[in-house]
Amino acid sequence: MYFKLGKGIAWLLTLLSLSITGKVLAQQKTPMVSLTTDIIFTAKPANCVALHQGRKCYATVSLSWQTSQAGNYCLYQKEGNKMMKCWQNSRESQFKFEFESSGKLEYQLIAIKQNKVLAETFIDVSWVHKASPRKRRWRLF
Amino acid sequence: MFKQLIYLALLLLSVNSLANEKKPLKQTTVFNETFSWQGQLGFSLSKSTFIIDGIEEADLGNNLNISLLFDVYYKGFFIQSNHRRADSLKLGAELGYQLIVEDDWELDIIHKSYFGGFNPEDIIARADKEIPILAGLKQRDSANGLGLRYSRYYQESILSVDVAAITPFSDDSASGWLINAFYSHIVPYRNWDIYLNTSVTYYSEDVIDYYTGVDASEVSPIREKYKGEHALRAQFEIFAQRPISRSWTFNAGLSHSFYTANIKNSPIVDSQGASQIMVGVLYVF
Numbered sequence: 001m002y003f004k005l006g007k008g009i010a011w012l013l014t015l016l017s018l019s020i021t022g023k024v025l026a027q028q029k030t031p032m033v034s035l036t037t038d039i040i041f042t043a044k045p046a047n048c049v050a051l052h053q054g055r056k057c058y059a060t061v062s063l064s065w066q067t068s069q070a071g072n073y074c075l076y077q078k079e080g081n082k083m084m085k086c087w088q089n090s091r092e093s094q095f096k097f098e099f100e101s102s103g104k105l106e107y108q109l110i111a112i113k114q115n116k117v118l119a120e121t122f123i124d125v126s127w128v129h130k131a132s133p134r135k136r137r138w139r140l141f
Numbered sequence: 142m143f144k145q146l147i148y149l150a151l152l153l154l155s156v157n158s159l160a161n162e163k164k165p166l167k168q169t170t171v172f173n174e175t176f177s178w179q180g181q182l183g184f185s186l187s188k189s190t191f192i193i194d195g196i197e198e199a200d201l202g203n204n205l206n207i208s209l210l211f212d213v214y215y216k217g218f219f220i221q222s223n224h225r226r227a228d229s230l231k232l233g234a235e236l237g238y239q240l241i242v243e244d245d246w247e248l249d250i251i252h253k254s255y256f257g258g259f260n261p262e263d264i265i266a267r268a269d270k271e272i273p274i275l276a277g278l279k280q281r282d283s284a285n286g287l288g289l290r291y292s293r294y295y296q297e298s299i300l301s302v303d304v305a306a307i308t309p310f311s312d313d314s315a316s317g318w319l320i321n322a323f324y325s326h327i328v329p330y331r332n333w334d335i336y337l338n339t340s341v342t343y344y345s346e347d348v349i350d351y352y353t354g355v356d357a358s359e360v361s362p363i364r365e366k367y368k369g370e371h372a373l374r375a376q377f378e379i380f381a382q383r384p385i386s387r388s389w390t391f392n393a394g395l396s397h398s399f400y401t402a403n404i405k406n407s408p409i410v411d412s413q414g415a416s417q418i419m420v421g422v423l424y425v426f
Binding site for chain 2: 049050051055057058059126127128129
């Protein structure tokens with residue numbers, strides 16, 4: 001069903017919509033779960049949007065951390081307990097990587113000597129269109 | 142042709158439909174009846190060239206569109222806006238009924254606009270200048286067709302074939318019939334969906350004559366009487382879509398159509414080819 005609503009104000013509305021989306025696109029940071037005081041650990045962007053539910057979402061993500069004391073720390077992806085990067089005698093740093101997942105992934109900042117999880121954060125995955133219950137992948141809707 | 146299609150449609154409607162496939166995902170219940178739907182609000186900017194002489198998109202306002210698209214499904218009946226094609230906004234939605242639905246193929250009755258119309262008077266008024274080749278030509282309405290669509294689904298592509306009769310709603314409307322074969326292949330790349338589309342359409346003589354013919358009342362010193370002949374159109378298209386946020390998508394498409402050379406025999410046809418480029422955003426409800 002198609003209604004042509006108007007032409008003259010289309011450009012303004014297009015710009016308006018783009019400005020809205022620009023705000024949406026503004027890089028949000030994930031809420032952080034800090035297990036000790038004075039630790040900042042965030043992911044940016046916090047959310048990755050795919051076109052369809054169930055499809056892999058791709059984004060360039062930056063994980064940033066900051067502690068009150070210099071030390072040896074590692075970043076882990078909680079799913080699969082996968083080590084991403086470690087630092088020696090550091091207080092803060094960031095790690096950029098290519099996020100690629102169809103679901104939410106959680107990350108941990110770990111103090112190596114104490115083998116202790118200092119903070120956790122996550123990157124959520126959302127989508128524009130819900131998954132089709134149909135078996136086939138190609139869909140007109 | 143049209144009558145035969147109606148008879149065939151009625152016959153097939155008497156068969157129990159396995160219609161359970163085209164459901165959009167939002168559901169609403171009204172008077173105890175549940176239907177599925179999806180709404181999208183689109184803002185787009187487009188640029189087109191035409192085969193008809195004298196038609197130019199000089200007027201900037203002509204390039205801008207706001208459109209509201211609804212996909213609705215109810216017990217086999219559907220309205221669908223194929224918002225993955227560059228010309229979907231111009232040709233509008235498809236109204237149909239699912240006759241047979243299998244995992245990898247489907248047969249529908251379909252009613253849609255197969256050919257966009259034009260009004261020479263409006264074009265001249267909008268251009269605010271004389272366009273002698275269009276002056277005195279009658280309005281050509283869109284060609285709405287009723288037909289059967291066979292669709293075959295593959296993992297990453299779809300092939301559909303429409304056989305349709307153009308349904309004239311007045312003496313001044315288009316008539317005739319057509320066959321349209323359409324193939325679309327999706328290439329997912331990161332968060333993009335890229336559709337590579339191609340189609341071939343055969344238009345009967347009546348259809349082409351309606352749009353490119355010049356009847357006795359339209360003859361002028363620069364426009365001799367002409368009867369259009371049947372023609373083929375090949376179309377190639379690339380259409381890409383990516384999410385911007387949970388509610389917005391960005392869309393861009395480029396398509397080019399080629400008609401067989403005989404289309405240029407018409408005094409009002411300027412070119413065998415027509416192109417369209419569009420960019421826009423869609424808000425998904």
